[in-house]
Amino acid sequence: MAPSAMEHAMDEDRFNMEVRKFLKQVGVTSQREIEKVVRSGKVQGTALKVRMTLTAENAPLEHVVEDTIEFGPRQR
16 A cells, blocks of 8 residues: 555655644643642542543544543542
């Protein structure tokens, strides 16, 4: 299978660096926001149900990640 013109034009190293930079920014800022809301005492219960949706303006991209972050005392 021959590579497409887009694959020839893409710089893999640059692409990987840009993706990592974006993900680092998302991770750091998201962690700060989660910590802020939990520490504010405004979360009902002892777990935070979170959802992150990744979209792009110029591509058919929609990726959803959902999870529950427990922060109450550990059950023994």
